[in-house]
Amino acid sequence: MGSLLLLTRIGGRPAAFRAEDIGSIVELTEIAPVPRAPDFVAGLTGLRSRALTVIDSRKALALPGTPDPPDVRAPVVEVGGHAYALLVDRVDDVVAAEGEPTPPPATLGPAWARVACGMIETAAGPAVLIDVAALVAGPHRAAA
Template identity: 45%
Template sequence: MTELLLIIALAGQRVAIPAGDVEAVVEIEGLTPIPRAADHVAGLAALRSRVLTVIDCSASIELGRSCVQGVREAIVVEADGHPYALLVDTVEDVMEYSGEVQPVRTSLAAGWRRVARGMVEAGDDLLLLVDTQALLAGPTAQAA
């Protein structure tokens, strides 16, 4: 089965996500904080007359909050009919993938382990395939 993957940098690491999960790649600016929100929720942002809940992916994978000041790249995904923006370091490329998803054969920190779906070959690299829904859920999903 052939699938498109979006290659991104997340918390300093190159990873892949299924391109079918992505509605758009955007720049986010001007976040509005949400009182008492989970630690991985960076705030709210407006995009084309829609309100997006913005997720700090570094906090979601338990690597601490990233700097959310200024303009940041994000990918827009949808869950249960609601749009979310996942803050990423950079968006690199889209690639076609037709191989099997391989199991993760290395030790990962707990946050990475929670969001990992497996490994995929991207040219000469082996990249972690990340589950966008697990990023949205954040670290509290593991405790539940």
């Protein structure tokens, strides 16, 4: 049996996170906006007296649109000692990886390639394996 993965969908594409990168799954009921934050930062929410920065995964990947209806469940990750909740289109399941990640195809495009650790096979089919730190960092901005 391979390592465990959390399967999600982002922008209609299957996306997987290593289970060890996920602290929990929370239900987002209220998100407070943060003035002057980058657009991929949806805002802040609380979890057991701890503030979570909410990252909109679609905007972090510069993808258009919003899911219909959006999933209120969000994976919680920690990067650099800070906690983040990740808005995804849908949280699907926890599954075992079937083998090791393979290099991502060039057809993914630059935004996905920036956050992809590779492609991973699961019983549910292939998924993009996500680098959590790269996703939380958001899209690269051109220097002004």
